[in-house]
């Protein structure tokens with residue numbers, strides 16, 4: 001088991017902070033594996049909540065404007081298309097139709113998830129409408145994933161602390177609609193002071209369920225691992241958890257479901273953690289989807305260099321990725337933005353200690369990924385199940401030779417796809 005130092009800082013217990021809205025946003029047009037088609041043209045005026053782009057067919061999905069303003073160009077950022085919105089700071093909104101929740105059936109629920117752009121907020125960004133399209137399977141347990149084991153990040157903690165009633169109300173609605181026996185909110189033991197808050201909210205909203213405390217070891221948030229911790233069921237890779245009576249949503253996704261059904265608001269903003277190791281300061285705040293790193297750098301990190309926006313990590317230090325373009329925006333799966341002190345890397349050869357395999361939650365052999373990626377051996381990468389890697393970063397964290405295992409793994413995955 002891997003224990004990493006708790007670095008969430010006192011800011012996790014402070015009130016939610018505020019960041020001014022950006023002048024220019026870049027809303028990602030490729031939310032999952034498909035690309036959305038713009039329904040507006042350059043120069044069109046757009047209101048907040050208005051549909052910007054959509055896909056059709058089995059994977060119908062909509063993307064909405066997170067501010068009011070003018071539509072700009074579609075631009076390429078890191079190989080993916082993004083649509084520009086020039087903010088007019090009027091914050092004019094399209095008022096969406098409220099739903100009579102007593103008349104919502106499962107099909108209407110699923111279609112609203114897609115129409116309101118709800119996708120997983122935990123990082124993988126799987127469309128929630130597809131997650132709930134599990135056909136005739138009956139669900140026994142809905143797990144709400146509140147495990148936020150990345151150091152420094154506390155946006156989910158803050159969401160559970162300040163929005164526990166909204167989360168419970170959404171859980172009660174889903175429980176009734178899908179006749180789910182129990183709702184389990186899984187949090188880490190280090191956050192156990194949330195337990196009474198969440199339990200009271202579950203009680204107030206008549207949710208049949210409980211709060212489950214997870215060990216503080218890293219990682220905890222992987223779907224199959226979390227299902228095992230909560231239900232003791234082992235689900236083999238490639239099996240749909242719903243076929244075993246289990247469904248899992250991240251707390252951020254559950255909150256997005258709440259706003260879609262109880263406030264008739266599409267998914268246009270999310271709670272994120274900003275942390276600056278250089279000045280040891282952090283905060284949690286709401287940001288519109290599409291807010292570029294350069295804006296957050298200016299508004300919060302106060303950079304002193306001209307190419308601000310670079311030198312940052314999107315996500316946490318374990319699973320996040322460095323930014324190569326300061327226009328890179330916050331998307332629906334981004335939990336935080338960090339600026340870390342520069343660390344000198346001291347990479348040496350693999351000494352065959354096996355520590356990386358000891359901590360791997362997927363029971364993989366990470367050194368094989370590094371070696372075979374360098375040699376371009378995609379056949380070997382397949383044999384060693386590279387695609388089962390969840391990029392948790394535990395192997396790289398313990399490696400005494402400081403081999404950048406996650407970077408090698410990501411490169412290997414690209415090699416295998418090409």
Ligand code: SF4
Nearest residue numbers: 360389390392393395
């Ligand atoms: S190989 Fe992948 S899943 Fe295993 S520890 Fe490394 S990053 Fe995590």
Ligand code: SF4
Nearest residue numbers: 350351353354356399
């Ligand atoms: S932890 Fe690092 S040095 Fe040890 S076996 Fe894994 S890759 Fe090699």
